Amino acid sequence: MSRTRTPVVAGWFAGDGDDFRLLGTRCRACASVFFPREEFHCRNPGCPGGGDLDEVPLSRRGRVWSFTDSRYRPPSPYVTDPELPWEPCTLIAVELKAERMVVLGQAAPGVTVADLTVGMEVEAVPGVLHEDAETIWTTWKWRPTGVTV
Amino acid sequence: MAADGGDGVSGEVAVLGVGMHPWGKWGRGFVEYGVAAARAALADAGLEWREIGSVVGADTVRGGYPGYVSGATFAKALGWQGARVTSVYAACASGAQAVNTARGQILSGLADVVLVVGADAAPKGFFRPAGGDRPDDPDWLRFRILGATNPTYFGLYARRRMAVHGDTLEDFAQVKVKNSALGTLNPYARYRKSVTAEEVAASAVVADPLRLLDICATSDGGAAVVLSSMGFARRHGAVDPVRIRAVSTVTPRYPTTVPDLPDIATDSAVAAEPAAATFRASIARAAYEEAGIGPEDLALAEVYDLSTALELQWYEDLGLCGEGEGAKLLRDGTTALGGRIPVNTSGGLASFGEAVPAQAIAQVCEVTWQLRGAAGDRQVERARVGITANQGLFGHGSAVIAVR
Numbered sequence: 001m002s003r004t005r006t007p008v009v010a011g012w013f014a015g016d017g018d019d020f021r022l023l024g025t026r027c028r029a030c031a032s033v034f035f036p037r038e039e040f041h042c043r044n045p046g047c048p049g050g051g052d053l054d055e056v057p058l059s060r061r062g063r064v065w066s067f068t069d070s071r072y073r074p075p076s077p078y079v080t081d082p083e084l085p086w087e088p089c090t091l092i093a094v095e096l097k098a099e100r101m102v103v104l105g106q107a108a109p110g111v112t113v114a115d116l117t118v119g120m121e122v123e124a125v126p127g128v129l130h131e132d133a134e135t136i137w138t139t140w141k142w143r144p145t146g147v148t149v
Numbered sequence: 150m151a152a153d154g155g156d157g158v159s160g161e162v163a164v165l166g167v168g169m170h171p172w173g174k175w176g177r178g179f180v181e182y183g184v185a186a187a188r189a190a191l192a193d194a195g196l197e198w199r200e201i202g203s204v205v206g207a208d209t210v211r212g213g214y215p216g217y218v219s220g221a222t223f224a225k226a227l228g229w230q231g232a233r234v235t236s237v238y239a240a241c242a243s244g245a246q247a248v249n250t251a252r253g254q255i256l257s258g259l260a261d262v263v264l265v266v267g268a269d270a271a272p273k274g275f276f277r278p279a280g281g282d283r284p285d286d287p288d289w290l291r292f293r294i295l296g297a298t299n300p301t302y303f304g305l306y307a308r309r310r311m312a313v314h315g316d317t318l319e320d321f322a323q324v325k326v327k328n329s330a331l332g333t334l335n336p337y338a339r340y341r342k343s344v345t346a347e348e349v350a351a352s353a354v355v356a357d358p359l360r361l362l363d364i365c366a367t368s369d370g371g372a373a374v375v376l377s378s379m380g381f382a383r384r385h386g387a388v389d390p391v392r393i394r395a396v397s398t399v400t401p402r403y404p405t406t407v408p409d410l411p412d413i414a415t416d417s418a419v420a421a422e423p424a425a426a427t428f429r430a431s432i433a434r435a436a437y438e439e440a441g442i443g444p445e446d447l448a449l450a451e452v453y454d455l456s457t458a459l460e461l462q463w464y465e466d467l468g469l470c471g472e473g474e475g476a477k478l479l480r481d482g483t484t485a486l487g488g489r490i491p492v493n494t495s496g497g498l499a500s501f502g503e504a505v506p507a508q509a510i511a512q513v514c515e516v517t518w519q520l521r522g523a524a525g526d527r528q529v530e531r532a533r534v535g536i537t538a539n540q541g542l543f544g545h546g547s548a549v550i551a552v553r
Binding site: 008009027030031032033034035036043044045046047065066067068069070071072074075076077078079080089091093098099100101102103104105106113117118119129139 | 307404
């Protein structure tokens with residue numbers, strides 16, 4: 001059975017392995033970066049205006065701004081299998097130095113809050129959000145750079 | 150700053166009446182709670198419903214269509230009498246938006262006396278986004294992609310405080326200890342039982358490092374206030390009413406630096422330098438500026454303790470202490486009843502649970518009782534100035550300064 005791999009949101013990330021990147025947009029007029037991507041209007045009120053927004057890959061690595069986890073099953077539209085017991089899911093907020101912004105994401109499988117500290121370096125890696133009969137829904141995950149899988 | 154309370158000089162409005170329906174999990178509709186609170190506020194003001202010139206409802210998204218048009222829903226339930234009607238929504242800040250709308254109508258001369266009502270009937274479990282597939286809705290996306298419930302954001306903020314400021318789990322637990330003790334003194338609170346630090350530590354972790362008793366519940370409840378012009382108040386015989394001197398309803402300034410609910414990322418500061426004050430700090434700052442006072446003038450504060458850790462953050466954002474000194478203020482007893490600046494004398498969200506559109510109005514009710522000297526066993530001595538503060542999803546600041 002061949003299933004398609006489909007990003008949970010189109011256009012937010014691309015690439016495999018070491019080439020994986022989150023994708024934002026950048027204003028041609030003021031260089032502001034946006035993630036999630038802005039397609040039509042720059043949101044910087046100080047922007048001189050008139051600039052188009054181009055797709056731009058975000059830094060692959062950043063530092064942990066904070067972290068937490070979900071000990072209880074989140075409600076829909078988060079997709080879970082009610083037949084299976086809920087496994088806590090770790091969330092990480094990551095500070096990207098070049099972009100001067102903080103981006104949330106789930107941690108890579110197996111990474112728990114006990115493995116994390118604020119300031120630790122992590123990188124964006126491809127991951128699977130959930131799977132059904134036809135589709136493997138893909139997403140981004142944050143993984144400590146010291147960890148080998 | 151004018152202190153005579155004259156019409157159109159000081160820009161103040163009078164709080165003629167306040168009323169609440171007790172918070173709880175009553176299993177009935179929001180209209181019932183709102184009407185009970187409205188009738189209590191009218192009775193407190195000594196006014197008949199027919200004398201109200203305008204009604205402003207703070208909307209709930211959980212009551213179907215009647216919740217989206219709550220002003221009319223409450224007006225109909227109280228008995229149509231032709232009053233001007235407005236309904237507003239600003240998530241957790243809805244109540245403050247409703248108060249501000251009423252104030253604007255009074256100060257502009259559109260209405261002399263206005264009834265403000267908010268009520269909610271909360272479902273069991275986590276708040277969740279409205280139904281349907283909406284990939285252009287940040288609130289839908291954070292659940293779909295991350296499973297990020299409200300408590301996970303509270304967990305992020307709490308962990309950040311521990312790492313940056315050295316706050317401890319014990320500090321967080323002591324916020325619950327303080328607020329639950331105050332809640333036992335408030336007949337409108339849902340939880341009226343003292344909680345110990347051991348009980349907090351023994352409760353289940355919901356979003357590391359926060360436990361069940363660190364996080365506020367969701368509740369049913371209703372709150373209402375009757376506001377009027379200072380002239381109406383005088384003619385009505387209210388000699389020395391509590392007055393609302395400022396209402397802050399500010400939005401953030403680009404670029405944001407803290408990942409706020411329901412966003413998946415902050416703005417980028419690569420092309421614009423962030424403002425010196427965070428969004429939450431700017432909420433209070435705008436209120437102080439409008440009122441012509443500072444944090445040193447406050448006798449009490451009601452803040453939005455969605456989590457225990459967030460209450461400590463508010464101490465700093467209100468300027469009650471320097472950045473990172475919130476836990477010290479708590480440990481010193483400064484924010485307890487009898488301290489220099491008691492915070493959440495009502496018992497806070499820790500004792501109420503959140504009834505979203507009613508909560509910011511309930512904060513004003515508590516400050517009003519305190520400034521009247523009518524807060525019973527939880528009375529703050531010589532209370533003349535109080536502030537309320539909260540933050541609604543999607544960039545809604547909310548703070549009210551009341552004086553007497």
